[in-house]
Amino acid sequence: MILNIKAEAIFKQLNKHGEELCGDTVKIRNVNDSTIVVLSDGLGSGVKAHILSTLTCEILSTMFKERIDLKEIVRTLVKTLPVCKVRGIAYSTFTICVVKNNGEVRIINYDGPLPVIVQRGKLLNPESLGSYKTVEDKRILDIKLFSIPGDSIFLMSDGILHAGLGNMMNFGWGWENVSKYLQKIVNKTNSTKKAVETVIELTNNYYGNQPGDDATLVGIRIKEKKKAVILTGPPLDPTLDEYIVKRFLGMEGYIKIICGGTTGNIVSRYLGKEIKVDLSTMHKDVPPIGKLEGIDLVTEGILTLKKVIEIFKMYGVDPENIPNSNDGASKMARLIAESDEIKLMVGQRINPFYQNPSLPFDMSVRHTLVTELTEILSKEGKIVTKEHF
Numbered sequence: 001m002i003l004n005i006k007a008e009a010i011f012k013q014l015n016k017h018g019e020e021l022c023g024d025t026v027k028i029r030n031v032n033d034s035t036i037v038v039l040s041d042g043l044g045s046g047v048k049a050h051i052l053s054t055l056t057c058e059i060l061s062t063m064f065k066e067r068i069d070l071k072e073i074v075r076t077l078v079k080t081l082p083v084c085k086v087r088g089i090a091y092s093t094f095t096i097c098v099v100k101n102n103g104e105v106r107i108i109n110y111d112g113p114l115p116v117i118v119q120r121g122k123l124l125n126p127e128s129l130g131s132y133k134t135v136e137d138k139r140i141l142d143i144k145l146f147s148i149p150g151d152s153i154f155l156m157s158d159g160i161l162h163a164g165l166g167n168m169m170n171f172g173w174g175w176e177n178v179s180k181y182l183q184k185i186v187n188k189t190n191s192t193k194k195a196v197e198t199v200i201e202l203t204n205n206y207y208g209n210q211p212g213d214d215a216t217l218v219g220i221r222i223k224e225k226k227k228a229v230i231l232t233g234p235p236l237d238p239t240l241d242e243y244i245v246k247r248f249l250g251m252e253g254y255i256k257i258i259c260g261g262t263t264g265n266i267v268s269r270y271l272g273k274e275i276k277v278d279l280s281t282m283h284k285d286v287p288p289i290g291k292l293e294g295i296d297l298v299t300e301g302i303l304t305l306k307k308v309i310e311i312f313k314m315y316g317v318d319p320e321n322i323p324n325s326n327d328g329a330s331k332m333a334r335l336i337a338e339s340d341e342i343k344l345m346v347g348q349r350i351n352p353f354y355q356n357p358s359l360p361f362d363m364s365v366r367h368t369l370v371t372e373l374t375e376i377l378s379k380e381g382k383i384v385t386k387e388h389f
Helices: 046-065 070-080 175-189 192-206 238-249 261-271 302-315 328-337 365-379
Strands: 005-014 024-031 034-042 092-100 104-110 116-119 122-124 130-135 138-146 152-156 215-224 227-232 254-259 276-278 289-291 297-299 341-346 383-388
Touching: 005 024, 005 034, 005 092, 005 192, 024 046, 024 215, 034 046, 034 152, 034 215, 046 070, 046 092, 070 130, 070 138, 092 152, 092 215, 104 152, 116 175, 122 175, 152 175, 152 192, 175 192, 192 215, 227 238, 227 261, 227 328, 238 261, 238 341, 254 261, 254 328, 297 328, 302 328, 302 365, 341 365, 365 383
Parallel strands: 227 254, 227 341, 254 297, 341 383
Antiparallel strands: 005 215, 024 034, 034 092, 092 104, 104 138, 116 122, 116 152, 130 138, 152 215, 276 289, 289 297
16 A cells, blocks of 8 residues: 555636636645545525635535544534525535545545546546435435545536536536546546646637636546655765765655765765766756766756756746756756655855855855745745755
8 A cells, every 4th residue: 555645636717707706616735644625616606606615615624624524514514504595405515535645535525516536547436436425414425445646536516517508518518528538638648737727628618618607627636745855065074975975875765866066976986886977968058967876867056956946937846837858957847846845955065166255155056046946846835854064
């Protein structure tokens, strides 16, 4: 059983034509051992639907985070949210997906479209994975399964299913057609994000660019957590070289990146192996990468770090958006973007060649770049730790 699963969730929405607010709400919460994703569809559209669906999401995500029993959660919702007196139905429906870091998944669906589950490329029948329960007179489907990296789970509001209703399709797009289309896109692109974007675009087209209902699609990609360690800069005290290298090489399960020529030479000497420079990776503003057995990536230091930051500022911290170039900065940016935890081991010995006279004596260009990189990654939700020596 894999114990370091991560759920990566994204969503796209369409507002009902003429409405400024979406009546659907999505809430994503990351807690210590799990990710909680809630989708709620408020009855009707506009401000009232938006308020009710938002309230539903807040109650559900908070109570699930506190591990409160399902019956108590539903009871709280029933007491909090009104029921439409005319139609006799709840003012908001919901689907909850909880993914634990051991791969255990629980999906709870109340009166919304069934989730779409693609596992190992195959479309699963959600009803066969769970059972229906009656809680506070509400019929709820409770699904449980184990996931593996590469699986995709999709939650949707009924605005997706109704696309094309009475226009291009007599009965709308429908769950079977949507689920098969999502499966096709995931298997073709290996991207949950691409599947969400494609289906939302097609939904809008089916509505003739004037959606007759709020439409939301949430894509949840099951991934294995990745960790990277970056060793950059030699220690202030040269007698610590061997100690630092041993710690760096001993970090099992981490993608290992060396950033800096002097740093690379220190590791190379300790290993007794030569760094081979790959001149084919040289670009006009990025020095070539080196290859060292046992290390995932070896790059030059300051210029490469500077370029990595420029890439993140231009393309964001999403590996799918970073150009697929073979230069050291692009390779480092992708490895970092694919990682959930990044540890920076930063040497404080200052290279006189890069020293900026306008900076305080105890600061180097490397220190400034590492600080900026940390800020960018932290804002994107990455877990970043730094160690100076």
